[in-house]
Amino acid sequence: MLEALKEEVCAQNHELPANGLVVGSGGNVSGRDAATGLVVIKPSGVKFAKLTPETMVVVDLDGNVVEGKMKPSVDTGIHLFVYRHRADVLGITHTHSPYASSFAARGERIPAVLTPITHILGRDVPCSRYATPGEVDTGQAIIDAADGGWAVLVKAHGVFTMGKSASEATSIAMYLEEAAMTTHLALTRGPIKELPQEEIDRCYSWFRENYGQTGQKKINS
Numbered sequence: 161m162l163e164a165l166k167e168e169v170c171a172q173n174h175e176l177p178a179n180g181l182v183v184g185s186g187g188n189v190s191g192r193d194a195a196t197g198l199v200v201i202k203p204s205g206v207k208f209a210k211l212t213p214e215t216m217v218v219v220d221l222d223g224n225v226v227e228g229k230m231k232p233s234v235d236t237g238i239h240l241f242v243y244r245h246r247a248d249v250l251g252i253t254h255t256h257s258p259y260a261s262s263f264a265a266r267g268e269r270i271p272a273v274l275t276p277i278t279h280i281l282g283r284d285v286p287c288s289r290y291a292t293p294g295e296v297d298t299g300q301a302i303i304d305a306a307d308g309g310w311a312v313l314v315k316a317h318g319v320f321t322m323g324k325s326a327s328e329a330t331s332i333a334m335y336l337e338e339a340a341m342t343t344h345l346a347l348t349r350g351p352i353k354e355l356p357q358e359e360i361d362r363c364y365s366w367f368r369e370n371y372g373q374t375g376q377k378k379i380n381s
């Protein structure tokens with residue numbers, strides 16, 4: 161079942177080590193099937209190199225395994241908590257990527273100083289309160305801090321990004337880490353002025369209208 165989604169979620173999990181966002185078997189990607197509400201997620205404790213679409217685990221929103229031979233990711237409960245509270249989310253990516261997580265370690269948000277990430281998020285990257293690892297406390301901290309947005313740092317933990325698909329959530333995690341690294345480097349040379357929200361809003365709309373092959377407005381047409 162859900163063969164296409166298993167392939168997508170598996171491929172996106174492979175993107176995490178390929179882009180330097182994880183070490184060992186840490187980090188995970190899931191995707192929710194819009195039609196059935198079922199969630200496909202990485203199995204627990206399996207090295208990324210060993211992941212195939214067949215090893216992906218299918219669970220329902222209550223965490224019951226619907227298909228798969230292996231135990232789902234230890235973070236499955238957190239993913240499901242977010243899916244239950246955000247009908248608009250169809251993909252979640254979790255990493256401990258170092259530059260973004262260094263802001264989480266300090267309990268600091270990533271300020272909105274770079275258009276490549278504000279184009280995507282339309283705002284800064286908020287940092288949650290400290291949350292005990294596990295489904296309810298971390299899940300609630302993500303929902304509260306995200307406030308309807310697509311990326312959040314969990315204090316003293318790492319990064320959770322959300323999207324309209326597993327691919328989108330993973331793409332946001334990659335751009336977020338790049339932005340965190342550049343912002344960190346810039347901050348070592350002194351304070352940075354944040355972009356005004358009015359300009360962020362303008363860039364966010366422009367990006368949505370023009371980016372890629374499916375932008376709502378075609379350039380030069």
Ligand SMILES: [Zn+2]
Pocket residue numbers: 187254255256317318
């Ligand atoms: Zn984690």
